[in-house]
Amino acid sequence: MEFETLAIHDGQAPDPVTGSVTVPIYQTSTFEREGMEFNGGFVYSRIGNPTRKALESTLALLENGRHGLAFASGVAAAMAALQVLRPGDHIVSSMDIYGGSYRIFKEVMQPWGVETTYASGKTTASYESCIRPETRMIWVESPSNPLMRIADLRALAAICGERGILLAVDNTFASPYFQRPLDLGADIVVHSTTKYLGGHSDVMGGAIITNDGKLHTAIRNYQATAGAIPAPWECWLIMRGLKTLKIRMKEHEANALHLARFLEQQPAVSRVLYPGLPSHPQHELAASQMEGFGGMITIELKGGMHAVEKLIKGLKLFILADSLGGVESLIASPSRMTLWALSPEEKAARECTEGLVRLSIGLENARDLEDDLSSALEGC
Numbered sequence: 477m478e479f480e481t482l483a484i485h486d487g488q489a490p491d492p493v494t495g496s497v498t499v500p501i502y503q504t505s506t507f508e509r510e511g512m513e514f515n516g517g518f519v520y521s522r523i524g525n526p527t528r529k530a531l532e533s534t535l536a537l538l539e540n541g542r543h544g545l546a547f548a549s550g551v552a553a554a555m556a557a558l559q560v561l562r563p564g565d566h567i568v569s570s571m572d573i574y575g576g577s578y579r580i581f582k583e584v585m586q587p588w589g590v591e592t593t594y595a596s597g598k599t600t601a602s603y604e605s606c607i608r609p610e611t612r613m614i615w616v617e618s619p620s621n622p623l624m625r626i627a628d629l630r631a632l633a634a635i636c637g638e639r640g641i642l643l644a645v646d647n648t649f650a651s652p653y654f655q656r657p658l659d660l661g662a663d664i665v666v667h668s669t670t671k672y673l674g675g676h677s678d679v680m681g682g683a684i685i686t687n688d689g690k691l692h693t694a695i696r697n698y699q700a701t702a703g704a705i706p707a708p709w710e711c712w713l714i715m716r717g718l719k720t721l722k723i724r725m726k727e728h729e730a731n732a733l734h735l736a737r738f739l740e741q742q743p744a745v746s747r748v749l750y751p752g753l754p755s756h757p758q759h760e761l762a763a764s765q766m767e768g769f770g771g772m773i774t775i776e777l778k779g780g781m782h783a784v785e786k787l788i789k790g791l792k793l794f795i796l797a798d799s800l801g802g803v804e805s806l807i808a809s810p811s812r813m814t815l816w817a818l819s820p821e822e823k824a825a826r827e828c829t830e831g832l833v834r835l836s837i838g839l840e841n842a843r844d845l846e847d848d849l850s851s852a853l854e855g856c
């Protein structure tokens with residue numbers, strides 16, 4: 477079955493008791509046992525809950541993976557994936573990653589004894605040169621936040637496979653509709669389901685999908701033990717989001733492509749970073765591993781922070797906010813908002829300049845969004 481059919485029908489057969497067309501929200505902490513022996517059914521909602529199970533099953537299918545797990549947030553999912561490492565192990569990460577993932581490496585993993593080396597991520601060789609004998613994981617985002625760099629996932633998977641290193645891919649920006657890293661050779665896919673999968677800026681969640689039974693068991697045991705699970709209501713909301721993921725992603729992309737082309741023509745804009753534009757340095761690579769380019773655009777304004785402030789002030793439709801992937805268009809300044817906590821040196825190493833602006837293109841009419849940007853850019 478195809479993507480949109482799976483998103484709507486998997487695990488979602490009408491409830492056998494009531495005929496309810498949607499999966500019920502099993503708002504319960506515990507389940508009656510038939511006897512004192514564990515019989516494989518539901519016992520306690522931290523360990524397993526039918527609403528969460530339905531979501532986990534659909535998440536796995538959409539990533540074309542065998543096993544899915546849902547978490548209370550994207551960073552909870554990242555933490556769970558990183559628990560397969562042990563003190564003394566080493567991570568190679570791309571430099572350009574979500575600020576919260578960077579914070580986990582620096583403030584949680586490092587004190588725990590797991591070091592991370594950051595590759596520029598501009599080439600596959602930049603990752604390879606960071607590998608040490610104790611490297612156990614390569615962690616990448618593709619497209620990355622906020623510079624929209626593309627990692628060659630097939631090439632990285634080959635390098636990891638040769639050396640017994642796990643390849644973990646944060647697939648939040650692309651969504652499984654546009655990119656399925658497991659098919660390209662990745663071992664672990666991580667999501668913030670808060671973003672496109674939920675899709676309506678009204679729920680937090682995270683997910684891990686893998687084909688490897690051993691990895692899955694280890695991460696599932698960690699999920700049950702550490703307990704960063706989503707509530708049944710959250711699971712239900714994310715499942716509702718998944719049902720329209722295809723049509724939303726297509727429209728996010730159509731709007732983003734329209735606006736990226738428009739922004740390329742604007743004198744106030746020095747760079748437009750969108751993998752769907754032929755001017756993107758890795759456009760061909762993106763086209764070879766993605767089925768679409770998503771709804772995120774990063775631009776750089778010639779006028780630096782002063783121009784960014786003016787743009788933000790002049791916009792009427794774009795909302796100044798940190799998240800992404802919802803139906804409404806959002807704007808953020810990486811240097812002042814999502815990456816504000818980094819030192820000037822860390823920002824410089826990441827090429828996070830003051831003139832950068834990250835746009836999450838929503839589902840409003842493309843012409844309305846263009847008009848909004850056009851008039852706000854006039855004064856920049």
Ligand SMILES: *Cc1c(COP(=O)(O)O)cnc(C)c1O
Pocket residue numbers: 549550551552574576577617621646648649667668669670671680681682
């Ligand atoms: C938001 C985000 C996360 C973290 O997810 P939360 O749901 O906020 O915990 C991780 N990776 C990327 C790429 C994100 O955009």
